[in-house]
Amino acid sequence: MVTMQDVAERAGVTKQTVSNVLSGRVAVRPATAARVRAAIDELGYTPNLVARSLATGSTKTIGLFVPTVVGSFYAELIEEVEDVLEEHGYHLLLCTTRLDGERARRHLAGLTSRSVDALLIAGDNDLIDHLPLLADARFPVVLCAWETETPDRFPVVTIDYERAGYLAGRHIRELGHRKVAVLASPSHAVRIEGFRRAFTADGLTVPESAVHYAPEPTPAGGFEAAAAALAASPEVTALFATHDVLALGALEAAREAGRSVPQDLSVVGHDDTLEVQVARPALTTVSIPKREMARQAIEQLLRAITRSGTQTNSLQLLRPELVVRESTGPAAG
Amino acid sequence: MVTMQDVAERAGVTKQTVSNVLSGRVAVRPATAARVRAAIDELGYTPNLVARSLATGSTKTIGLFVPTVVGSFYAELIEEVEDVLEEHGYHLLLCTTRLDGERARRHLAGLTSRSVDALLIAGDNDLIDHLPLLADARFPVVLCAWETETPDRFPVVTIDYERAGYLAGRHIRELGHRKVAVLASPSHAVRIEGFRRAFTADGLTVPESAVHYAPEPTPAGGFEAAAAALAASPEVTALFATHDVLALGALEAAREAGRSVPQDLSVVGHDDTLEVQVARPALTTVSIPKREMARQAIEQLLRAITRSGTQTNSLQLLRPELVVRESTGPAAG
DNA sequence: CTGAAAGCGCTTACAG
DNA sequence: CTGAAAGCGCTTACAG
Incomplete structure (x- = not known):
């Protein structure tokens, strides 16, 4: 491998001068710079980033924890993160936790050895049990897409999930629906709360019995939950799925139950992932500003890297938006 | 930050001894080891991997290029890769190329600085234009999921795509279908070829006009291609989608055209991604051994890392399998 | 504007 | 079984 020293010899200077040419700091x-550049080209020199990292203390790499990469939500988030990172010359070290705390713990231990400049954790999950370890992290940590209680050691960039649920609920309520059910994932309590609030204004309630939890966060899980909801209360005219994937399953369940959407049943999702944009009928859903969230989170991270030590404890809430498509309509009757 | 030197002083030894305790090489x-371990615990020491990398020349990180992470195929592949990597103590540096050669080139340039031990490139695409750069790579490169001509500088672990297409075709042909169409992505020529071969045995042909290219590799793209195919030849009784996502769109197109699957129209996909396992009707598709492919590719990579220099030029073909579900049936009449 | 020196935190032979 | 030395390839003050 060709080193800075080799370039220096070829150009008839010392390696410090080569370093100066490269960094532009000095x-x-x-004429000297030109000789150096020529030597670099002739030798095909590329700097050794590992050596540079050791000298500077920065690896120009950030770690990203996500529960999974299957399913559009996190996949889209990752690509956004990558884009922002690239603008700043950073690389991405990826770890999917699979909702497995032990797995996350092992990876965290690996990262703790200063091989990343910072860590972004997307999605609340079992990880929260392992935050003690995070407290020892030698690098800044930022949390995003966090729905449950946000630990106040770290900056958080997330969505106003309560409002997201509220927007879905208000839309449904304004369409005249009175008997509604919720298809949910266990960790989506805040969205459900917001959804409920939209109804209390009218003196209505969404009882706990109207919330049906999906066995898994997939269309199949949503199918099951929706089938259960419709079987339990056939008079239900609207469904709120706290997750688009669940809504996809709900659309199938409605079809099997012989109820057409939106004439007999309205369905609202949450996330606005790519897959629902092509569902039939196209899904009305609450859109999450993923791009904005990724950008803000990374910027928090980069800021924290620059002025290390002064970890700010901020909570940043991004606003969701309702996207009305074809799966919702006025309540029949 | 606490260093090996700190641990050594605390334990009353030199840092070499600490290094020996940690590596177990000597x-x-x-009694000494115990003192060292105690000091490590008391000080909360973790080794600096960057320094270790500089000394050993290995970063314990591999790079992975994929076209995208949205959509199950690559997402599932990534999680497999991660699993295998973890078994070997490696980290994953991810880069999604977005089929953008320039983007891939930039990232490759970044990696060339020896910050990864090896690179796995999954999915053939514009990258092929940038292979000249790859030739200069200071680390082993392995290609996987490669359908087009496989450049013979690098080991390739891929699928027998010709056979995959053939399996889909044979199934369709055996069900008695004679008028068929193909919904394809531009880079899937080999699958289409295999599909065709299944028909020539019976003296049938699948003309170029029966191949409909999707404007994009999404359900929406599949929808469009399927709609075009059915409009062009209403007598078609079976569709082969070279991509599961396209098949998903085809299912919708069939529905809109008032043709029930599989009674009026059979649909076969390719990949066996998670999303099609919950489609209705459940999709008959060609299953790709993703787990096996990830494992073999990473093992090739690790082997190449160990005995560097002797890059083997091997082509490993994994066999696909037909998975019959509900979307295919006998040709009507 | 350029060079000599020290150091980043580890590992790897090599003596003792 | 333990320590002294050199080196991995860079950067960062500091002189000149």
């Missing part, structure tokens, strides 16, 4: 006489 | 007297 002015170098044009 | 025997250390139990």
